[in-house]
Structures are given as C-alpha cells and as structure tokens.
Amino acid sequence: MPEEKLCVPTLLTCTAPVNIAVIKYWGKRNEDLILPINSSLSVTLHQNQLKTTTTVASCKHFKEDRIWLNGKEVDINHPRLQSCLREIRRLARKRHSDEENNSEKLNLSQKVHICSVNNFPTAAGLASSAAGYACLVYALAKLYGVQGELSKVARQGSGSACRSMYGGFVQWIMGNRSDGKDSIAEELHPETHWPQLRILILVVSSERKPVGSSAGMQTSVKTSPLLKYRAESVVPQRMKEMVDAIGQRNFEKFAELTMKDSNQFHATCGDTYPPIFYLNDVSKRIMNMVHRYNSHYGNIKAAYTFDAGPNAVIFTLDEDVGEFIELVKEHFPPETNGELFLKGLPVSKVTLSEELKSAIGMEPCSNGIDYIISTKVGPGPQIVEDTSRYLLGLDGLPK
Amino acid sequence: MPEEKLCVPTLLTCTAPVNIAVIKYWGKRNEDLILPINSSLSVTLHQNQLKTTTTVASCKHFKEDRIWLNGKEVDINHPRLQSCLREIRRLARKRHSDEENNSEKLNLSQKVHICSVNNFPTAAGLASSAAGYACLVYALAKLYGVQGELSKVARQGSGSACRSMYGGFVQWIMGNRSDGKDSIAEELHPETHWPQLRILILVVSSERKPVGSSAGMQTSVKTSPLLKYRAESVVPQRMKEMVDAIGQRNFEKFAELTMKDSNQFHATCGDTYPPIFYLNDVSKRIMNMVHRYNSHYGNIKAAYTFDAGPNAVIFTLDEDVGEFIELVKEHFPPETNGELFLKGLPVSKVTLSEELKSAIGMEPCSNGIDYIISTKVGPGPQIVEDTSRYLLGLDGLPK
Numbered sequence: 017m018p019e020e021k022l023c024v025p026t027l028l029t030c031t032a033p034v035n036i037a038v039i040k041y042w043g044k045r046n047e048d049l050i051l052p053i054n055s056s057l058s059v060t061l062h063q064n065q066l067k068t069t070t071t072v073a074s075c076k077h078f079k080e081d082r083i084w085l086n087g088k089e090v091d092i093n094h095p096r097l098q099s100c101l102r103e104i105r106r107l108a109r110k111r112h113s114d115e116e117n118n119s120e121k122l123n124l125s126q127k128v129h130i131c132s133v134n135n136f137p138t139a140a141g142l143a144s145s146a147a148g149y150a151c152l153v154y155a156l157a158k159l160y161g162v163q164g165e166l167s168k169v170a171r172q173g174s175g176s177a178c179r180s181m182y183g184g185f186v187q188w189i190m191g192n193r194s195d196g197k198d199s200i201a202e203e204l205h206p207e208t209h210w211p212q213l214r215i216l217i218l219v220v221s222s223e224r225k226p227v228g229s230s231a232g233m234q235t236s237v238k239t240s241p242l243l244k245y246r247a248e249s250v251v252p253q254r255m256k257e258m259v260d261a262i263g264q265r266n267f268e269k270f271a272e273l274t275m276k277d278s279n280q281f282h283a284t285c286g287d288t289y290p291p292i293f294y295l296n297d298v299s300k301r302i303m304n305m306v307h308r309y310n311s312h313y314g315n316i317k318a319a320y321t322f323d324a325g326p327n328a329v330i331f332t333l334d335e336d337v338g339e340f341i342e343l344v345k346e347h348f349p350p351e352t353n354g355e356l357f358l359k360g361l362p363v364s365k366v367t368l369s370e371e372l373k374s375a376i377g378m379e380p381c382s383n384g385i386d387y388i389i390s391t392k393v394g395p396g397p398q399i400v401e402d403t404s405r406y407l408l409g410l411d412g413l414p415k
Numbered sequence: 416m417p418e419e420k421l422c423v424p425t426l427l428t429c430t431a432p433v434n435i436a437v438i439k440y441w442g443k444r445n446e447d448l449i450l451p452i453n454s455s456l457s458v459t460l461h462q463n464q465l466k467t468t469t470t471v472a473s474c475k476h477f478k479e480d481r482i483w484l485n486g487k488e489v490d491i492n493h494p495r496l497q498s499c500l501r502e503i504r505r506l507a508r509k510r511h512s513d514e515e516n517n518s519e520k521l522n523l524s525q526k527v528h529i530c531s532v533n534n535f536p537t538a539a540g541l542a543s544s545a546a547g548y549a550c551l552v553y554a555l556a557k558l559y560g561v562q563g564e565l566s567k568v569a570r571q572g573s574g575s576a577c578r579s580m581y582g583g584f585v586q587w588i589m590g591n592r593s594d595g596k597d598s599i600a601e602e603l604h605p606e607t608h609w610p611q612l613r614i615l616i617l618v619v620s621s622e623r624k625p626v627g628s629s630a631g632m633q634t635s636v637k638t639s640p641l642l643k644y645r646a647e648s649v650v651p652q653r654m655k656e657m658v659d660a661i662g663q664r665n666f667e668k669f670a671e672l673t674m675k676d677s678n679q680f681h682a683t684c685g686d687t688y689p690p691i692f693y694l695n696d697v698s699k700r701i702m703n704m705v706h707r708y709n710s711h712y713g714n715i716k717a718a719y720t721f722d723a724g725p726n727a728v729i730f731t732l733d734e735d736v737g738e739f740i741e742l743v744k745e746h747f748p749p750e751t752n753g754e755l756f757l758k759g760l761p762v763s764k765v766t767l768s769e770e771l772k773s774a775i776g777m778e779p780c781s782n783g784i785d786y787i788i789s790t791k792v793g794p795g796p797q798i799v800e801d802t803s804r805y806l807l808g809l810d811g812l813p814k
Binding site: 245297 | 695
C-alpha cells in the first residue's frame with residue numbers, strides 16, 4: 017500500500033561522554049529509583065577520545081522496541097532500559113497533553129529501534145553504562161521532543177549516567193525526596209572553565225573480572241559500617257571543599273581531595289563483607305609513583321583516581337602532562353612502541369631528569385599498563401547532524 | 416682481687432609468645448606512653464612453634480647496659496628499650512623501699528646484659544617486637560624481683576607486647592587515664608579454653624618492605640577519618656561480641672568478626688593519606704579462597720586475619736585443618752615438597768573432594784606462599800630452668 021511505502025522512520029543520532037567521579041558515588045538508598053546515599057562530583061571527559069554514539073528510530077511499522085549494543089542485539093526487557101523508556105514516554109505524553117496543538121507530535125504508540133556503540137573497548141573498564149544511558153536518554157528525549165531536566169531519567173538507567181548529561185564539572189545532588197525528583201545532576205562549570213586540566217587514563221592489564229558495581233555497592237551498603245559513616249559524615253564536607261577547589265582552579269586542593277576520596281571509596285570496598293578489591297598491585301604501584309612524584313617536587317602535580325576496576329585516571333596540568341607520561345613509560349615500560357602506547361590528545365616529548373628518576377626509586381614493572389588515553393575535560397551530549405554517522409539505516413536496522 | 420673474681424653475674428632466662436590480634440590495634444592516642452585509640456583482643460600463639468627467648472644478666476662488673484638481638488649487638492639507647500628498663504627499675508626501687516628488710520635485693524645500680532633470639536625468621540613478618548618486649552619485661556621483672564601487673568610496662572616497649580604477657584585469649588583494655596596506668600592487658604581465658612582451635616600462618620612471598628607499623632599508625636591517626644570512627648564507634652561493640660564469641664567457643668561468630676575486623680583495619684590503612692597497603696595480590700587470593708571455601712560448605716570453617724604485612728593467619732577447628740592445608744597446597748602449589756612446606760604441629764592427610772575443588776574454581780598460583788606454620792593457642796611467658804638454653808655465659812656475653 018502506497019501509504020505504507022512512504023513511511024520512513026524518524027531517525028536521530030546523539031553522542032554522550034564518559035565521566036570520572038572525583039567525589040565517588042557508592043551505595044544506593046533506593047535500588048529501583050537509583051537514589052544514592054551521598055552526593056558525588058565528576059569531570060566529564062572529552063568525546064573526541066571517549067564517547068557513546070546512539071541512533072534512535074521510530075516508525076509505525078516497527079513491531080517492537082529493539083536495541084543493539086556494540087553490534088549485538090540485546091534484550092530490551094532489561095529493567096533499567098525499560099525504566100528509561102517508560103519515563104521518557106511518560107514525559108512525552110505529559111508534554112503532548114500540555115501542548116494540545118503540538119503539530120509535530122510523535123505517535124507515542126510507535127515502537128523504537130535503538131543502536132548504540134562505544135568508541136572505546138569495554139575491556140578498558142571505563143564506565144560505559146554512564147555514557148550509554150546518558151546517550152540513550154538524550155536521544156529518546158530529542159526524538160519525543162521532551163525537554164527539561166533529563167538527568168533524573170538517565171539516573172534511572174545507571175546512577176552515574178546522570179552526570180554524563182552535562183559537560184565540564186558536574187555534581188549529582190543526592191536529594192532527599194523518596195520519589196527521587198530532587199536527585200539530579202547539575203553543571204557547576206562548563207568544560208572551558210579550567211583549560212589547563214589534563215586527564216590520562218592508564219589502562220591496567222587485568223585478567224580478573226571484578227565484582228560489578230551494582231552488586232558491589234549493594235553488599236557495601238549492607239555490610240560496611242565505614243561506608244555509612246563516609247556517606248553521612250565525610251562526603252558532605254568534601255563536596256563543599258571540592259566545589260571550592262574547582263571554582264578556584266586550585267589544582268593542589270583538587271588533586272588531594274581527588275586522591276583521598278578515591279582511597280576512601282576503595283577503603284569502604286575493603287570494609288565490605290566479603291571484601292571487594294578493585295585495585296591490583298599495578299594500581300598500587302601507580303599510586304605510589306604519583307605520591308613519590310609529588311614528594312619530589314614538594315607540591316602536588318598529579319592525582320590519581322580509580323573507579324570499580326584497576327585502571328587509573330590521572331589528572332595533571334598541561335605543563336606537566338608530558339613529564340608524567342615519560343614517568344609512566346619509564347616505570348611501566350610498554351610492550352608496544354610509544355605511538356600505540358599513547359592514544360588520544362598529543363603530548364609534547366619531555367626528557368626525564370636523572371634526579372626525578374632516582375627520587376622515584378622504583379623498579380620498572382613491564383607490561384603493567386596496556387596503553388594510555390590522553391584526554392581533557394569535555395562537553396555534554398551532542399546531536400550528530402551528519403547522517404553518514406547514523407547507526408541505523410532507513411530500514412530501521414543497524415547499517 | 417679475690418672478691419671480684421668470685422662475682423659471677425645473676426642470670427635468668429625466659430621465653431615469651433607471639434600474639435595475633437583478632438580485634439586490631441591501630442593508632443595511638445599517646446605516642447610516648449603507647450596508649451591506643453581502641454581496645455584490642457588477641458590469641459596467644461603456642462611457643463612450641465613461635466617464641467622469643469631472652470637471657471638477662473646483672474653483675475657489678477658490667478660497665479654499661481648492653482643488648483644483643485638475634486646475634487647482633489644493637490643500640491641500648493633505643494627510646495622504647497630505655498622506657499622498659501627505666502620502668503622496671505623504678506618498680507624495683509619502689510618495691511625495695513616498701514620492703515626494707517628484703518635480703519635478696521639486687522643492687523639497682525648494676526648494669527644488665529640482655530640477649531634475645533627469635534626461633535622464627537623476622538622475614539616471616541610476624542610481630543617479633545611484641546614477643547621481644549614481653550620477654551624482656553618478663554625477664555627483667557624476674558631478675559629484679561618485681562611483681563604485679565607488668566603488661567603496662569611491656570606496652571611501653573611495643574603496644575601489642577602487653578598482650579604477649581598472657582596466654583590464651585587476651586584483651587588489651589585501652590583505658591582512659593592520661594598516665595596510661597589503666598591501659599593494660601588481661602587474660603580472658605587460658606590456652607586450655609578452646610582446645611579445638613587451630614592456627615596456621617601462611618607466609619606469603621613478598622619482595623617489598625612495607626611501611627613500619629609505628630609510622631603507619633601515626634599517619635593513619637593524622638589523616639584517616641574512617642580510623643577515628645572505627646576506634647570510637649565500631650570497635651567497642653565488636654570487642655563485646657568477640658568476648659562473647661570466644662566465651663561461647665562460637666567458631667562462626669569468632670571467625671566472622673575476625674575477618675571483618677582484619678578487613679576494617681586494612682580499610683583504614685587504605686583511607687590513610689598517602690594510603691598504606693599491607694595486603695598484596697596473594698593475600699587477596701587467600702581471602703577469596705577462604706570465602707569460597709566457607710560458601711561451599713554454607714558455614715564458616717576458616718577465617719583469615721592479616722597484620723601489617725601480607726602474611727595470612729588462618730583459624731580453623733582441628734577437624735578441618737587438614738582439609739584447609741590441602742586446599743592451600745592445591746591453590747598455591749609449593750616449590751618445596753610437602754614436608755618443608757608445612758612446619759610445626761602435624762596435620763593429618765586429607766584428600767580434597769572434586770566438588771570442593773571445583774567450588775573454589777580458582778587458578779593455582781605457584782610460589783605465592785613460601786611455607787605454612789601450623790600451631791595452636793599457647794601459654795604466656797615462661798621461665799627457662801635448663802641453663803644449657805641460656806643465651807649469655809657466665810662472662811655475661813652471648814655464648
């Protein structure tokens with residue numbers, strides 16, 4: 017029938033960033049709504065290096081909602097996916113009923129196809145779910161014409177996804193309400209706020225699959241007395257100090273708080289019963305190297321932070337990033353050559369001084385680090401105009 | 416002169432045990448008096464496997480106080496050694512002045528020679544200072560005829576030494592007084608209280624010298640918010656629960672508290688800035704193996720605890736110790752043969768079931784554990800009657 021042949025899907029593509037928390041989120045007070053036991057604060061990483069791309073399509077001929085992740089169709093009935101879909105559709109319905117004359121309204125009974133890819137390996141241990149859910153929610157909201165505060169929708173996919181809804185420096189305010197409406201992310205400063213800040217991801221070799229963060233934080237909430245204390249009595253003050261440090265671009269204060277908070281998060285994992293360990297011996301060597309590097313200069317020039325895995329994320333200022341990378345190469349001699357070892361933003365070559373090398377005084381550890389991703393602070397989710405980058409074709413299937 | 420030739424030293428020899436804390440001591444509220452920020456509780460290990468032997472000698476011809484540790488003369492002016500010597504002499508003077516007619520009083524102006532050896536390698540990472548100071552204080556007290564509560568003297572040598580002044584199950588009550596007079600150890604139960612309890616020390620290979628415990632706990636007290644909370648709000652309740660569990664010989668409760676408290680101690684080390692790590696990847700594999708072993712049976716049959724180093728101390732009941740050792744051999748295949756791998760108390764041979772092996776499901780890790788010391792709960796310090804075991808000769812010098 018001619019009418020049916022003319023019907024092509026409405027297609028829309030977005031990208032969203034990864035974020036790295038400097039005040040860590042660990043523990044939910046409500047598992048379904050994903051409400052955290054403390055506020056957290058993150059830096060959004062630049063999408064030139066790390067991003068999720070998601071294409072959404074809607075068409076009256078689609079028989080069911082479907083989703084493809086990194087080239088493979090997966091079950092759309094995952095509860096958290098369903099939470100996001102349901103919530104966006106609810107907001108869309110609400111908006112359409114508010115604006116009765118909306119001419120461009122999308123038929124809400126139409127099914128969607130979703131296709132999403134990361135430009136970084138899942139094995140890199142980066143929080144791909146944060147970028148993934150942020151991208152999904154952003155894209156669906158654009159598709160359905162939903163506006164307003166969307167971080168609370170992304171939060172229901174994956175807690176930290178709410179922070180990937182913004183660029184720059186982002187806080188996730190824990191909120192108090194039991195319905196979660198005040199548990200939202202907000203941008204403290206855009207990505208242009210602190211242009212000197214550089215970020216390195218040190219991808220650590222690891223054969224072991226660590227405990228997933230959802231299960232991990234659930235056990236921690238149940239069993240760790242220290243986590244409860246951290247959430248209630250340590251984090252509120254740290255949030256304030258971190259907001260100040262970032263506001264003033266005070267690198268030393270920012271760096272110290274970042275390291276302390278990463279350490280405290282891992283301490284609460286160790287206080288969990290049975291204990292959870294995300295840091296391995298290479299992670300600890302990196303930490304040790306950072307502390308010795310800072311000691312050598314008598315001020316803090318680099319900071320580490322670790323999420324639920326052994327990979328280090330390092331913050332430095334641009335004047336020091338070249339030296340720090342040489343330090344890594346010196347102490348973790350790469351198997352591959354330098355070009356493959358360092359990915360992302362280019363870094364100027366620096367020669368390490370002998371004093372610095374001997375001040376560190378650590379034996380080199382071969383092959384401990386697989387590669388480094390060099391990046392910086394970046395913007396929030398973006399719409400992709402170029403249709404050649406769309407992941408779904410006009411047939412609504414992955415290209 | 417004939418009179419001088421006749422003067423031979425007064426000689427006395429004692430032994431003292433190692434103890435392992437199940438509620439950990441970490442942090443001082445007074446560095447000089449060695450007053451802890453929380454109470455702690457330990458099990459005294461049997462001296463048939465691990466002990467310090469100390470001979471003390473006094474003679475009017477000795478020109479100065481001297482000390483030999485493990486075959487090497489060391490500086491007697493170490494502040495903590497001096498604290499113990501000074502305190503014992505003060506108590507001796509007090510006693511002598513109280514009992515004016517004391518005919519056997521030792522001339523307090525006479526110098527002492529001290530010679531001390533451990534029957535276990537320092538490299539084993541066992542708290543040799545606890546046994547060492549306990550032995551020193553016990554021997555000096557006998558030499559000077561000092562009686563009464565001596566744990567507060569040993570405490571001034573090394574905090575945990577006060578717990579090595581008793582056998583069996585010992586608590587160190589933190590006390591409140593600023594002069595430390597109420598910070599003493601006391602025996603809760605003698606070593607005969609729980610004859611089924613078995614103890615294994617898994618000596619883990621380690622190339623790194625960890626941060627010393629005195630320096631470590633000082634940094635923790637200064638920098639870890641979690642340590643303060645632990646000491647004030649977690650330990651008091653745990654002490655009560657542990658006293659109950661031991662009183663009732665409730666192995667599951669004892670084991671769970673032991674593991675949780677070890678984990679929390681290491682968590683506070685990780686929350687220290689810069690962080691302190693005593694557990695290495697092998698330590699964590701052992702912990703993982705213990706949890707999987709317990710899971711397999713659905714009840715707790717083994718517990719680990721770790722002090723300021725990577726070695727594990729394992730508690731089991733005698734009916735399970737053979738199986739646990741086979742489990743260790745299976746997952747940490749020794750380089751040496753079985754005889755050299757297992758030292759100390761003999762253990763009956765057991766064959767592991769295939770179900771158990773597959774329930775553990777871990778890859779074997781070669782050479783992670785150097786050897787095992789098999790022991791049990793033991794008595795407190797002892798006097799050695801056999802003069803052939805004395806460490807100093809009649810010339811007052813090491814034999």
